[in-house]
Amino acid sequence: MSTLEIDHVSKSYGTLRALDDLTFDVRAGEIFGFVGSNGAGKTTAMRIMLGVLAADSGSVRWNGTELDLEARRSVGYMPEERGLYPKMKVGEQLEFLAGLHGMSPTQARDAVVRWTDRLGVGGRRGDHVEKLSLGNQQRVQLAAALVHNPAVLVLDEPFSGLDPVAVDVMSAVLRERAAAGVPVIFSSHQLDLVERLCDRVGIVRSGQMVALGTIDELRTTDRPQWLLDVGAEPSGVLARLAEVPGVTARVAPGRPHAVLATAAPGTPPEVGQQVLRESLAVGPVHEFTPVRPCLADLFRGVVSAEHDAEPTAVAPAFAEVAR
Structure with missing residues (x-):
């Protein structure tokens, strides 16, 4: 060939x-x-x-x-x-x-x-x-x-x-x-x-x-992420997820009633279900979807000379729901 x-x-x-x-x-x-x-x-x-x-x-x-x-x-x-x-x-x-x-x-x-x-x-x-x-x-x-x-x-x-x-x-x-x-x-x-x-x-x-x-290979990440639409003020969910080992959470960019949760490398795969359970304990969750970085996000992360000490959350505007 x-x-x-x-x-x-x-x-x-x-x-x-x-x-x-x-x-x-x-x-x-x-x-x-x-x-x-x-x-x-x-x-x-x-x-x-x-x-x-x-x-x-x-x-x-x-x-x-x-x-x-x-x-x-x-x-x-x-x-x-x-x-x-x-x-x-x-x-x-x-x-x-x-x-x-x-x-x-x-x-x-x-x-x-x-x-x-x-x-x-x-x-x-x-x-x-x-x-x-x-x-x-x-x-x-x-x-x-x-x-x-x-x-x-x-x-x-x-x-x-x-x-x-x-x-x-x-x-x-x-x-x-x-x-x-x-x-x-x-x-x-x-x-x-x-x-x-x-x-x-x-x-x-x-x-x-x-x-x-x-x-697909490039978009595979050791820091899985989930987007949760909690439909209300997310402070309670953020406080609850702060207690989950290996997980950081923040308000999703551009989504004031959504939370973006990120798992640290090496976190067990079942942590995603724990994120959902803890969020439901606070109130209703209208959306729970895994997100993966698109090429633009990968490019930013790979090419940038500066790297944040904290895991970089993928903004939903530049991410795709995992299929």
Whole structure:
């Protein structure tokens, strides 16, 4: 199976360590979300994958062998900064780029028609790139990454500047490419999209991979939480739960009549039922639901340089009821 491997890659710019022993892979038919704060090293890693930058150490492999110049011709790359020639017409530029990847003129023209139509810019093939809106330039940039039928897709912030309709179109295209067996990696700050689209996610901080796995794996926590809607002043419930070993409780953010209870690591699983019993002893409980952190919460917790001494409760606005 086709796999893109980033193996112990490091890169420094003077005293700045941009990548520090970065290791992960992107598998055939997989959409991989590559997330991190600005300056975390995502773009540097992608440029090394493409050979635009050279790593100080480590390697990038495709199907078990070093990703050389010939193999890189089979990669579809979408840079964060648009890499299009603004004075060229859309169709001419895409045909030119397809030709650089070894396609014949006929193959290139057919591919350009296919992808510009698919991405909703078929009527703009005769327009100069500089005359397009930012969203349409982004669609053309994706067409440039797809036009040569790449074996792997590497996309840096592909959803930036897109309206909701364009986001849906691009999401569908990425799913189609993955369904065809293409490994797809993209970076994005739009974590709701990452959570919705990706099979696995890697979170990078200061050039290091600090969290890696499926969404379900990443959302599994050693600090389970429960939301209780007590329908009244929660002070009595808070006082009662303060007596439960290993449990901290607070008023849920944005829910003045709800309590968010958090168990410490290693607390027995049955403590959730104890939380409910103690709350019912005070009064009626209208809602009792486990909550798990969403990707945005995970990102905040992993990337933040500061960590509270107390367990961080997940705000219901950013959490999902466990299923």
